[in-house]
Amino acid sequence: MVADRRPSRGSGTQKRTASKPAAKRRKTRAAAPQRRRGPLGWLAALFGWVLSLIWRFAWRGALVVGLLLAAAVFFVYTQLPPVSALLDGRARGSVTLLDRNGEIFAWRGEQFGGQITANSVAPVLSHAIVATEDKRFYNHIGVDPIGIASAVKINLREGRGPLSGHGGSTITQQTAKLLCLGVPYDPDTWENETAYEADCRETSLWRKAKEAVYALAMEAKYSKDEILTIYMNRVFLGEGSRGFEAAAQRYFGKSAADVQPAEAAMLAGLLVAPTRYAPTNNLTRSQNRAEVIIGLMEAQGYITSEQAAAARANPARLSAAAEARAGGYFADWVMDTAPSFVSRDTTEDVLMSTTFDPRMQRAAEEALQYVFDTKVREGSEAQAAIVVMSADGAVRAMVGGRRFKGVAGQFNRAIMAKRQTGSAFKPFVYATALELGYNANDTVTDAPLTLSIPGSGNWSPENYDHRYRGDVTLTNALRESLNTAAVRVSESVGRDNVRKVAEDFGIVSDLANGPALALGTSESTLIEMTGAYAGILNGGTSVDPYGLIDLRLQGDAAPLIGQDGGLGERVISTEAAQQLVYMMRQVVTSGTGQRANLPDREAAGKTGTTQAARDAWFLGFTADYVAGVWMGYDNNRPLTGVTGGGLPAEIWRETMLRVHEGLPVHPLPMRRPPEPAPAPAPAPQYQGTTTTSSGTLAENGGGQPLPAPQPQRKDSVEDILMNVLGDILGGD
Structure with a gap:
């Protein structure tokens, strides 16, 4: 028989020695969780848990919002019509009045000069628009977070609400607003066009969000130049001008393709406040605004320093027709003599040929001003009216009062005021x-x-x-x-x-x-x-x-x-x-x-x-x-020291001399x-x-x-x- 081999003492000792560190480590790990944490540890742990929870919800929420936004943009994208269908957004037509020589002397309604494109106008005009309204236009996707943040900062600094005043809207967002987010005017829905446009200009947060969606869809559907084309055709620029072509014709008597830097700057300057900066209301104020635009164009590299200096030295001026602002009372009268469906309520663009003579109109206006300046006490509230006509009844000039404010529908004393005629009968x-x-x-x-x-x-x-x-x-x-x-x-x-x-x-x-x-x-x-x-x-x-x-x-x-x-x-x-x-x-x-x-x-x-x-x-x-001249007070009080053979006869004489x-x-x-x-x-x-x-x-x-x-x-x-x-x- 052979006895079993037993391990030696040495080997047994080595085994036991080798197992002790492992056991010690297990004991250490088992004992670690039993350490007590301090308050900061608990706060740190809670903060970490909250952050992880927020992160889990944030990326999931962002994913959902992104999908909803993409769906909304896609839906709007599918509804957008061709560019050509968006260029003329007027609900009504316009009336252009021609004088006896066939020249334009007045407009009524919203004038649309014809469709233009960003590439058909003078390049300096599109550059002026971009420099003024959206200098990053060609680099954003329809919404400009930098511009919005800057606008909010300016509004808060000036003591307004974050969305009041400067909007930070891109040209694309402004175009979306001009399109009223694709909602057309419906006379059965809206009380009038004013109420419709007021709703289109709403500045609530929800409205801004919808504008952003619409702008993103437009950026996906149209090119940058197509968006700029829509904007240039639909924007209102004062004096009944809808679009830059109509405004160029109205103020300068030329096409938007022919404007010079000073004229382009003046037109672009109208965008911020068309009525206030209309050159027919205050030419100096409009020229000052244009000078600011010239500075922006120069700073952004659209014009050279030499071009900027030339534009400042030769500011834009009105055409002769725009400067004269002739025939306001006459135009109102002729509009009233025509049927309303082809004049005041027309949905078409209409041309009216008239008997008006701008030279005679200036003669009557200058004569009236001369007599009141030289022979009537300063501050007098007396009124006067003048009519000049040919022997066949063709009216050549009409002054319905001393001051015509450029607003259609003013009281015209030549045709509306019924007064006793005295010995003139x-x-x-x-x-x-x-x-x-x-x-x-x-x-x-x-x-x-x-x-x-x-x-x-x-x-x-x-x-x-x-x-x-x-x-x-x-x-x-x-x-x-x-x-x-x-x-x-x-x-x-x-x-x-x-x-x-x-x-x-x-x-x-x-x-x-x-x-x-x-x-x-x-x-x-x-x-x-x-x-x-x-x-x-x-x-x-x-x-x-x-x-x-x-x-x-x-x-x-x-x-x-x-x-x-x-x-x-x-x-x-x-x-x-x-x-x-x-x-x-x-x-x-x-x-x-x-x-x-x-x-x-x-x-x-x-x-x-x-x-x-x-x-x-x-x-x-x-x-x-x-020619006929009437003079009196609107409230029918007596004149002082005036008879028909006095001031009215002198106004008549000065008129007929001219x-x-x-x-x-x-x-x-x-x-x-x-x-x-x-x-x-x-x-x-x-x-x-x-x-x-x-x-x-x-x-x-x-x-x-x-x-x-x-x-x-x-x-x-x-x-x-x-x-x-x-x-x-x-x-x-």
């Missing part, structure tokens, strides 16, 4: 007498007169100077504007006849029924009165004042609407009209209207001053043009009356008799007017032939 009294066969040398008595008016008692008119002149010719009665003589003539020929003649000449306002009709107690407008005087000048034919020649859609050759107005029916004979012109000529040469006399050509007219001098008129004409500058001289179409027959023996006292060269005309002691003689007519060749044929055939 008297020519229609004498026109009636002349038409009934009397002539300018027939006589009428100027003496105290009392008429009994049923229901009102006695009425006694007086002359302005409280003096009476006895028997005077009709010419002198009109020349001196004698009231009692005018009433006697009116009562003699029949006030119904006077009313009929005045109405036929175009005074359509309600005319008085009593004897005071002859003294102009009825109300009328300046344009009515001027039109009626035009009928006297043209030989006795009524006119309907007009300003519209034709109206057509832009691009169409055939007009939709033609001229509405002009010559009408004959009211009095040519002989009667020409005698009346002669009588009115004496008013200007030696009567109440001498201040209206022109140095180089014949003029005729009539003054008018109402009771208590609340209204003062002068209306008259040369052989070429008719209107006729450089025009050939033509004689008035007037006819001298036949010489008067010897006057009858004087009566022992004035009984109110009116006499003609053939005897007594009428007794005006308060009774009914006696029959007036019929007008004498010279037979024409045609009349003679018809009489001969009648005799041959046995007719009447």
Whole structure:
């Protein structure tokens, strides 16, 4: 038998020695967790746990938000139309008004100059826009966090809310706002366009978030130049200009492709506040703003220092049409004469050809300003209006008040203010007498007169100077504007006849029924009165004042609407009209209207001053043009020291001097009356008799007017032939 081998002492000892360190280490590790932590350790552990929890939720939340954002952007992306469908965002069309020479003088509605692209305009213009609104435009994805942070910082520093004032919006975000995030205007949803645009401009946090989504979708759908193209076509730039092409045409009379650096800077400067910085409102302020833009363009390397210096030395200036801002009142009037669906409410772009003459408009405006500057006390609130027209009723100029503020729809005193006409009505009294066969040398008595008016008692008119002149010719009665003589003539020929003649000449306002009709107690407008005087000048034919020649859609050759107005029916004979012109000529040469006399050509007219001098008129004409002037207060209080033969006559004279500058001289179409027959023996006292060269005309002691003689007519060749044929055939 062999005994089992036992381990030696040495080997056993080695094994036990080798196992002791391992056991010690296990004992150490097992004992480690049993250490006690201090407060800082617990806080550190809690903080670490919270951070890990936040991280786990943050990256998951960010993932969800990112997916939602991507879905929202993708949805908007699929809804975006082609660029060409987004360029003209107007809900209504525009009206462009052309003067008698075919030149533009006014606009109404939102003007759209035509579609442009970022590549078709002058490069300096697109550079000015980017330098002003979004210098990192070509480097961001539609939203610029740096720009937003900078804007918030500025707003807080200036004491505003973080989203009030500077928005930090990129051009892409501004374009999204111009598109109203793709929501079109619906008149059934919105009270009006103003409410719609106010909602589009909302600046809430939620609205900003939606703008950002829309901007990101646009960046994905369109190129940078396409986004800039949409922006350049849709942005509003003041004075009814929608888009940079319309603004360039409106302010500079040129295309956006032709603007120079100074002009581009001025246009870009309008973006911050179109109305405030519009050069037609304040050119100096607009030029100062443009200088800031020039500095930005220079700093960003878009123009050289030499170009910047040249632009500062030669700031942009308005075109002649924009600078004149002509025809504001005239434009309003013509717009009102056209149907609303092709004028105020048009959805198309419309061209209106008119009778307007910008040279005559300047003449009237300068004349009015000159008289008020030199002959009216400073600070006076008195108003005045002027109308200039041709003998056929074509209105050439219109001033509806002393100050036109450039806003459509202002109160136009030339067409809206109905005021008593005073003695300016008297020519229609004498026109009636002349038409009934009397002539300018027939006589009428100027003496105290009392008429009994049923229901009102006695009425006694007086002359302005409280003096009476006895028997005077009709010419002198009109020349001196004698009231009692005018009433006697009116009562003699029949006030119904006077009313009929005045109405036929175009005074359509309600005319008085009593004897005071002859003294102009009825109300009328300046344009009515001027039109009626035009009928006297043209030989006795009524006119309907007009300003519209034709109206057509832009691009169409055939007009939709033609001229509405002009010559009408004959009211009095040519002989009667020409005698009346002669009588009115004496008013200007030696009567109440001498201040209206022109140095180089014949003029005729009539003054008018109402009771208590609340209204003062002068209306008259040369052989070429008719003009009417009214002066008074809007609140109808009396004028101080003003009559129709004073300031209104001087305004008329200054207007006509400028209107006729450089025009050939033509004689008035007037006819001298036949010489008067010897006057009858004087009566022992004035009984109110009116006499003609053939005897007594009428007794005006308060009774009914006696029959007036019929007008004498010279037979024409045609009349003679018809009489001969009648005799041959046995007719009447």
